[in-house]
Amino acid sequence: MPFVETCRMEERVRMLSDYALGHWSVRDLCRRYGVSRDTFYAWRKRQMSGAPDWFVDRSHSTVSCPHRTPAGVADEVIALRQRFPHMGPRKLLALLQRQSVQTAWPAASTIGDILKRAGLVEVAKRRRRALDQSRPFTEATQANDEWSVDFKGWFRTRDQQRIDPLTISDSYSRFLIDVRIAPQTIEGVRPVFEEAFRTHGLPFAIRCDNGSPFGSHGAGGLTRLSTWWIKLGIEAHFIAPASPQENGRHERMHRTLKAQTSKPPADNAGQQQVRFDAFRQHYNEERPHEALGQRPPADLYRPVEPRAMPERLDDPWYDADHQVRRVRDSGEIKWKGGRLFVSEALAGELVGLSELENGDHVVRFCSRDIGLIGPDGRFRRFAPPRPPRPMRPQAAHTTE
Helix, strand or coil: CHHHHHHHHHHHHHHHHHHHHCCCCCHHHHHHHHHCHHHHHHHHHHCCCCCCCCCCCCCCCCCCCCCCHHHHHHHHHHHHHHHCCCCCCHHHHHHHHHCCCCCCCCCHHHHHHHHHHHCCCCCCCCCCCCCCCCCCCCCCCCCCCEEEEEECCCEECCCCCCCCCEEEEEECCEEEEEEEEECCCCHHHHHHHHHHHHCCCCCCEEEEHHHHHHHHCCHCCCHHHHHHHHCCCCCCEEECCCCCCHHHHHHHHHHHHHHHHHCCCCCHHHHHHHHHHHHHHHHHCCCHHHHHCEHHHHHHCCCCCCCCCCCCCCCCCCCCCCCEEEECCCCEEEEECCCEEHHHHHHHCCCEECCCCCCCCCCCEECEEEEEEEECCCEEEECCCCCCCCCCCCCCCCCC
């Protein structure tokens, strides 16, 4: 025969029924059922109230909560979230505080709870965070100190047209200079940069990866595009290969751009560009940025004496201790009665050759060293200059 199963409600009814028989005292019943005298009298009072469900557990939640967020404030939070579905609690709080300074808005954590209760938060699976191995950015202390540029991953519109979004942002203010659909070629992106330079002035440096059309495996990692940058007085900051974390600010912007403009994609390229333009305006002027103290990038993007783009470019100037050569269309220069291949990216440009004490000659374009000519007449190209990698700690060796 199986054991008899009971529940707390049945035990309460049985205890009060036994008490009604008059065979046991309160003390004996409390000892038998394992409850205190206060508990017995509490349930006795509930029974005497005449309620048909006196033996059922009641909710332990408070009847009222004096610090509960007012319904009107919660409605404003929900309405703002529905207007900006990609913004989290902290950014929503920054917008609300900007709209009404006098209102006592709830904390970001409370806003998160309000959104969860309204079903406006998707529960994401938590991942174990990898150790951060990124190296610090070159310090940008004001607008136009450094821009970041990259192509966001391509996708297709509904009419199956390929979209390659070229993105340019300011590293100091996170201001999104442009998001433009352009082919991944030098001829396709140069007009975009020309317009950006004329509108916002010349940056002092541009951070990019090593892929086409920005970088190459040639001398100094240069292409005709980065050669043009250097001739304009813009340093090309190439990140290490396969290290997108070195351009992490820009990559994080790509994540937001993808979520808000390409899921799902537009019907055609024209409509997709309209989405990019609207996103850029929203990102720069409305969207709070946590790294900027919840201010939008437009509040910080104030170039000090922006450098204007020149109408024509002069050849670079070299010191008197340099031998000057013009690179031919084939990428070769004249050297000791013969021809020496340097780089096709420098076709038509002047390079300077400076002799070292050991007899080698450094080949320079503007202020950048791009290679070395040895006594044997062979040219050895230089890789792009990059920040030194951090030293790995070496294991200690002990001897017995």
